[in-house]
Amino acid sequence: xxxxxxxxxxxxxxxxxxxxxxxxxxxxxxxxxxxxxxxxxxxxxxxxxxxxxxxxxxxxxxxxxxxxxxxxxxxxxxxxxxxxxxxxxxxxxxxxxxxxxxxxxxxxxxxxxxxxxxxxxxxxxxxxxxxxxxxxxxxxxxxxxxxxxxxxxxxxxxxxxxxxxxxxxxxxxxxxxxxxxxxxxxxxxxxxxxxxxxxxxxxxxxxxxxxxxxxxxxxxxxxxxxxxxxxxxxxxxxxxxxxxxxxxxxxxxxxxxxxxxxxxxxxxxxxxxxxxxxxxxxxxxxxxxxxxxxxxxxxxxxxxxxxxxxxxxxxxxxxxxxxxxxxxxxxxxxxxxxxxxxxxxxxx
Ligand SMILES: NC(=O)c1ccc[n+]([C@@H]2O[C@H](COP(=O)([O-])OP(=O)(O)OC[C@H]3O[C@@H](n4cnc5c(N)ncnc54)[C@H](O)[C@@H]3O)[C@@H](O)[C@H]2O)c1
Numbered sequence: 247x248x249x250x251x252x253x254x255x256x257x258x259x260x261x262x263x264x265x266x267x268x269x270x271x272x273x274x275x276x277x278x279x280x281x282x283x284x285x286x287x288x289x290x291x292x293x294x295x296x297x298x299x300x301x302x303x304x305x306x307x308x309x310x311x312x313x314x315x316x317x318x319x320x321x322x323x324x325x326x327x328x329x330x331x332x333x334x335x336x337x338x339x340x341x342x343x344x345x346x347x348x349x350x351x352x353x354x355x356x357x358x359x360x361x362x363x364x365x366x367x368x369x370x371x372x373x374x375x376x377x378x379x380x381x382x383x384x385x386x387x388x389x390x391x392x393x394x395x396x397x398x399x400x401x402x403x404x405x406x407x408x409x410x411x412x413x414x415x416x417x418x419x420x421x422x423x424x425x426x427x428x429x430x431x432x433x434x435x436x437x438x439x440x441x442x443x444x445x446x447x448x449x450x451x452x453x454x455x456x457x458x459x460x461x462x463x464x465x466x467x468x469x470x471x472x473x474x475x476x477x478x479x480x481x482x483x484x485x486x487x488x489x490x491x492x493x494x495x496x497x498x499x500x501x502x503x504x505x506x507x508x509x510x511x512x513x514x515x516x517x518x519x520x521x522x523x524x525x526x527x528x529x530x531x532x533x534x535x536x537x538x539x540x541x542x543x544x545x546x547x548x549x550x551x552x553x554x555x556x557x558x559x560x561x562x563x564x565x566x567x568x569x570x571x572x573x574x575x576x577x578x579x580x581x582x583x584x585x586x587x588x589x590x591x592x593x594x
């Protein structure tokens with residue numbers, strides 16, 4: 247008898263669903279996308295048509311009534327990560343939820359507790375760890391080549407990259423700007439490479455002088471409405487960890503820089519490693535040697551993320567991005583906003 251395929255549901259069938267999750271599942275012979283749910287008729291129709299999906303719904307609760315659905319990707323704007331995830335878990339479905347896991351650590355904690363109570367997988371879409379370059383960095387670090395990491399800089403700095411589409415600049419739907427959108431990716435990558443040390447305090451500030459400024463715009467990713475711009479356009483945080491390590495997180499959609507800066511720099515007691523481009527720094531033979539490792543091939547981060555999610559369900563493995571780790575990241579992100587509001591260093 248043929249093995250039953252893993253039934254997949256998609257909640258929020260916009261950009262990331264159609265660009266990453268759905269192609270990821272479609273590429274796996276043992277998965278079948280059975281339904282999409284989206285409040286936008288256009289988004290659900292185009293997703294269903296493109297990926298040959300038999301069922302489409304406006305309300306995600308209707309999708310959850312399909313018994314053959316085993317796992318769901320939650321790809322809605324940030325404010326709608328929490329409730330669909332809780333509803334999916336309560337309906338007995340495993341969940342791959344997009345980043346940031348939620349809009350607060352309190353929500354993230356409830357999601358995690360629900361998944362653990364019900365014995366279901368809950369993974370967060372931290373795509374950056376699945377790139378071949380990230381895997382190589384992890385291997386270098388685990389080989390002991392750079393010793394103990396005590397300082398890192400996590401940078402996701404766009405000069406002009408305020409998203410001109412979707413809900414990204416809406417305070418109501420997204421709650422945070424670049425700190426939530428791209429800061430979360432580089433922070434997750436950095437913390438994963440450091441082995442997720444326990445954070446102690448965060449001191450941070452967020453700004454939005456460019457996003458809210460009326461008048462002519464220098465735009466890189468489409469224009470935006472400054473009157474409706476509700477989130478930060480730049481944020482910075484200094485995070486101190488219980489093991490003595492320090493991380494600086496910087497994320498912008500708009501900042502007056504000469505060029506974009508993306509990547510992480512990790513400094514250890516014996517050497518360092520940095521991404522974009524990948525470089526390995528070591529103390530050797532009385533000198534600092536800098537190597538430029540060449541990654542010749544590998545799967546895309548998005549495809550690998552979906553494949554790894556499916557595998558963890560099928561083989562009952564721990565999630566490759568467990569909710570416990572995403573909760574740590576979320577506590578730090580909350581800390582940046584909280585510290586900016588209070589003007590004080592906050593415990594996280
Ligand atoms: N991992 C990554 O690299 C990556 C990249 C882009 C976006 N994202 C994340 O994915 C999420 C979605 O971003 P996007 O770029 O796909 O946005 P999008 O606007 O293209 O798609 C979101 C979809 O959700 C739908 N939606 C909104 N409210 C809904 C509701 N209550 N019920 C059902 N559907 C609803 C919208 O109609 C839209 O079609 C965000 O949280 C974002 O942070 C992750």
